[in-house]
Structure formats: structure tokens, C-alpha cells
Amino acid sequence: MDDFYTVYSDVMKQNYNDSTKVNLIKFGLLFFLKESNFYIEKIKISKVARYVYRFLIDNDFDSNLTSNVLVKNIARYRPEDLIYHVENEVLNWIKLSNSFLQYKDSELFSINQNRLTNDQMHKIDKVVDIICIKHFNKKIEYSENVCNDFRAIKYVNGKFISVDRNEKIDINKTRVRNRAIENTKYCELCDKNDISDLKFVYIHNIFDDLNDLCDANNTLVLCEEHFRLYNSNFFRLDEFGKINVFKEHHSLDSRMRISKHNLTPQKLNYLRKNLS
Numbered sequence: 440m441d442d443f444y445t446v447y448s449d450v451m452k453q454n455y456n457d458s459t460k461v462n463l464i465k466f467g468l469l470f471f472l473k474e475s476n477f478y479i480e481k482i483k484i485s486k487v488a489r490y491v492y493r494f495l496i497d498n499d500f501d502s503n504l505t506s507n508v509l510v511k512n513i514a515r516y517r518p519e520d521l522i523y524h525v526e527n528e529v530l531n532w533i534k535l536s537n538s539f540l541q542y543k544d545s546e547l548f549s550i551n552q553n554r555l556t557n558d559q560m561h562k563i564d565k566v567v568d569i570i571c572i573k574h575f576n577k578k579i580e581y582s583e584n585v586c587n588d589f590r591a592i593k594y595v596n597g598k599f600i601s602v603d604r605n606e607k608i609d610i611n612k613t614r615v616r617n618r619a620i621e622n623t624k625y626c627e628l629c630d631k632n633d634i635s636d637l638k639f640v641y642i643h644n645i646f647d648d649l650n651d652l653c654d655a656n657n658t659l660v661l662c663e664e665h666f667r668l669y670n671s672n673f674f675r676l677d678e679f680g681k682i683n684v685f686k687e688h689h690s691l692d693s694r695m696r697i698s699k700h701n702l703t704p705q706k707l708n709y710l711r712k713n714l715s
């Protein structure tokens with residue numbers, strides 16, 4: 440059987456429901472495969488889980504669509520919490536087809552010889568569209584790439600503006616916030632962990648290129664109160680992630696600092712850049 444037909448029949452043979460609801464994790468896996476052109480050279484299941492996590496949180500699905508409690512509350516979880524579920528869906532995918540997929544030692548890979556051509560991908564896209572319309576009453580277009588959000592946004596005088604409508608954009612309603620809270624589910628100053636209350640600020644907000652806008656390392660996750668204080672210039676962070684208090688406030692303490700665990704080399708780089 441040729442590669443195209445194998446992929447095509449794999450996609451068709453899948454069951455995208457669980458009991459009466461939609462199996463959103465299966466959809467996440469489907470979009471992962473689609474974004475990889477159905478050609479996978481060994482990838483760790485944790486990376487597939489991270490993709491599925493992003494697919495779920497970025498699409499902000501109606502929670503009535505799913506019966507899975509973890510999926511319903513995806514923002515409260517971390518990508519690694521999905522590994523077990525994604526692994527199950529991978530095994531389930533393979534079981535339901537003569538699959539082009541293989542799974543061994545926590546790694547997923549495909550046995551097809553070639554990437555699908557654009558023409559073949561186009562045919563698969565159409566099938567995926569039909570499956571999506573059946574389950575969501577609409578097509579879904581998705582890419583994991585955060586920078587896609589910024590195609591329609593420009594940054595002028597400290598504000599984000601939509602290119603086509605000229606309206607102010609709340610940066611905390613974009614996918615950058617999803618990436619900022621991906622592994623940081625708490626305020627980095629006070630540990631408050633009410634997810635719906637969390638916002639982010641950019642550490643270095645002079646953007647040299649699109650990557651600075653999309654990079655979660657350039658963000659600081661804060662609760663509503665510390666977000667407000669940051670934006671009113673009550674404090675900044677030094678190059679070690681330690682707080683510099685400019686105006687006294689009962690919610691600010693000069694001993695506050697970002698935990699070492701969160702200080703990635705890239706984050707330290709942004710902190711340094713911000714001071715220079």
C-alpha cells in the first residue's frame with residue numbers, strides 16, 4: 440500500500456468520539472500528525488503531549504464538548520499531565536488501523552518512506568475538514584506556532600493594535616499568555632495560583648523581532664494585583680530575578696524574587712537586556 444493511502448485510511452478509521460462526547464485528545468493527536476505532514480522521525484511522547492496541550496488550550500473548546508475532566512480544565516494542568524492520555528490515544532490509533540505509526544520506548548515514529556506531497560496533504564486536509572465539521576460544526580485551522588497570532592498585530596507606543604481594525608488588543612488574551620502559564624501556574628512573586636487570575640507582563644518590552652513577542656521566556660507570570668503594580672511601575676526585577684521596589688506597597692516585599700527553578704538562561708538573558 441502506498442504511503443498516502445495508508446495515512447488516508449488511518450485517518451478515516453479513527454473514532455473521534457468517546458462515549459457520547461468528542462475525543463478532543465484524539466483531535467489533538469490528529470492535528471499533531473497533520474502539522475508533521477504525517478511523517479515523524481522519532482519524537483518523545485512528552486513532546487506530542489505538549490502539542491496536544493497547546494492544541495486544547497489555544498482552541499479554548501466549549502467544555503460541554505468533552506467528558507474528560509482534565510481536558511475541561513486544561514489551563515490548570517501541565518503538558519506532562521497529558522502524557523498518559525496521549526499515549527493511550529496513540530495506542531488506540533495504532534489498534535484501529537494498519538497504522539503508519541509505531542510506538543516504542545516512549546517514542547512515536549512513522550514507517551512511511553516519504554513526506555506526503557502538497558497535493559496529497561491537500562486531500563487529507565479536506566478529510567480533516569469534514570471530520571471537524573461533523574464534530575464542531577466548523578473547520579479548525581491550527582498551528583502550534585504562537586507567532587501566527589502576531590501577523591495581525593502591531594506594536595505602537597507601548598500598545599498592541601490590531602492591524603485590520605485599529606483596535607487595542609489585550610495581549611493577555613493571546614496565545615502568549617497560554618505559553619507563559621504553560622509551566623508556571625502561579626504568580627512568580629507571591630505564589631497565588633488562581634489560574635483565571637493570572638496574567639503576564641513582558642520582561643523586556645523593546646521587541647527586536649517577532650520572537651521576543653512570542654517567547655514565554657520573556658514573560659513574567661503575575662496575579663492580578665502584582666500585574667497592576669508592575670504596570671504602575673511600583674517595581675521591576677534585577678538581572679538575578681530579585682525585586683527592585685520603587686514605591687512601597689503592602690503587597691511588595693524587598694525579599695521577593697523569581698524562584699531559581701524558573702530562571703532559565705533565556706529568561707536571565709531577557710532580565711539583563713531589560714537593564715541595559
Ligand SMILES: [Zn+2]
Pocket residue numbers: 626627628629630631661662663664665
Ligand atoms: Zn502575586
